[in-house]
Amino acid sequence: MQFIESCVIARRGSRVQSSAFFAAFRAWSRDHSGPEWSNKRLTMEMERRGYERFTSNVVWWVGIELTADAKAFAHGSKR
Known part of the structure; x- marks a missing residue:
């Protein structure tokens, strides 16, 4: 998935809140004419690729880690 290749780096000990991850994905998708997936669909794709999540509140x-946040994409600074 292009979003993962462009915006995600693997870093042991790091974590990203799911809602922030989804917001970044949606902004990136709008900016790059990417897929319009729901949070559930994105979660399924991430898990299929072996990424893990946990719940703590x-x-x-x-x-x-994200290489950029949703605001960067929403304002067109990441192309």
Whole structure:
């Protein structure tokens, strides 16, 4: 998936809140004419690729970092 290749780096000990991850994905998708997936669909794709998540008051994706946040894509600074 292009979003993962462009915007996600594996980093042991890191984590990204699921809602922030989904917001970044949606902004990136709009900016790059990408897929319009639901959060559930994105979660299924991430898990299919072997990424893990855990819940601790909120849901986290573990072992990853975003290279840019949703605001960067929403304002067109990441192309």
